[in-house]
Amino acid sequence: MDKGKLYLIPNTLGDTNPFDVLPSQVKTIIDSLDTFIVENSKAARKFIKSISPEKSQPSLTLFELNKHTQPEDLPNFIKPCLEGKTIGLLSDAGCPGVADPGADIVKLAHQKNIKVIPLVGPSSILLAMMASGMNGQSFAFNGYLPIDKHERKSEIKRLERLSKDYNQSQSFIETPYRNNKLLEDLCNTLSSDCLICVACDITLDSEYIKTQTVLQWKKNSVDLHKRPTLFIIHKA
Structure with a gap:
């Protein structure tokens, strides 16, 4: 079975129109995904809805990665990729993995030979x-x-x-x-x-x-x- 990919999805840096600072590719990728690793579920759902209002919110699977997450939880977050599913890593603000807890997921993805794809966004x-x-x-x-x-x-x-x-x-x-x-x-x-x-x-x-x-x-x-x-x- 082919492994899924891990997209690193940028967010805005504050309360602004996402389409003013994010390229159209971000919407294309979000439209195609239903599983995300996020810092805060409520904030992530709000952002995803602003980008893709037609996407069904109940169909989303969100894993929370923040200061309360235990290291032993991380393999479960990346498991969908090992089962062939492509997922997204979404920061609360800016680019995931840079001054951001998402770096631990990216490290694990490399260890599991999962393709990591960073998307362009504000840093x-x-x-x-x-x-x-x-x-x-x-x-x-x-x-x-x-x-x-x-x-x-x-x-x-x-x-x-x-x-x-x-x-x-x-x-x-x-x-x-x-x-x-x-x-x-x-x-x-x-x-x-x-x-x-x-x-x-x-x-x-x-x-x-x-x-x-x-x-x-x-x-x-x-x-x-x-x-x-x-x-x-x-x-x-």
């Missing part, structure tokens, strides 16, 4: 880098910084040193309600001439992307409270 990491004006030849995504204020300060200084020593842009994110505090910490910790890019609400009507020095940020700040934001720093 906040790449879009922010594109718009930052910083070094796109060498950059790193560091996820979340430590919450403890002393550990966070040390990590910010470490990333600044890495950026300077290797000419490498350093990006990271924060829980949206702590964005303003992170920008404040960056301004209080980094050198005054270090560049900070703030990329907020990417692809949304409220999109805000700005790169300037720490000194300039101290004079011209922005309210980032509860707005999805990616931060990038670069020290020349």
Whole structure:
């Protein structure tokens, strides 16, 4: 029996018309599938309905993959592929497998010799880098910084040193309600001439992307409270 495939299906980055940011191929693939691995069933059903309103919701089979999922559950999620069924891996936002729990499923698919097919869609990491004006030849995504204020300060200084020593842009994110505090910490910790890019609400009507020095940020700040934001720093 031929194995099914695993499609990596991108999502929007927020409340926007999916057809403004996703190619038509995404709809074609979603129309053809009835089994998905998702982070949240309710959000996934809403997204699938927005893409394919004619699709029967009761006919969908959804496996939830999130922080509550146990490692021993993963083989069951991928089992349909081994039985010849093609399925989709869907992120809550952006591209699955990148800063996303879907990476574990993709790894397992490769181990089982299941063909993995990524679809084109918005990635906040790449879009922010594109718009930052910083070094796109060498950059790193560091996820979340430590919450403890002393550990966070040390990590910010470490990333600044890495950026300077290797000419490498350093990006990271924060829980949206702590964005303003992170920008404040960056301004209080980094050198005054270090560049900070703030990329907020990417692809949304409220999109805000700005790169300037720490000194300039101290004079011209922005309210980032509860707005999805990616931060990038670069020290020349």
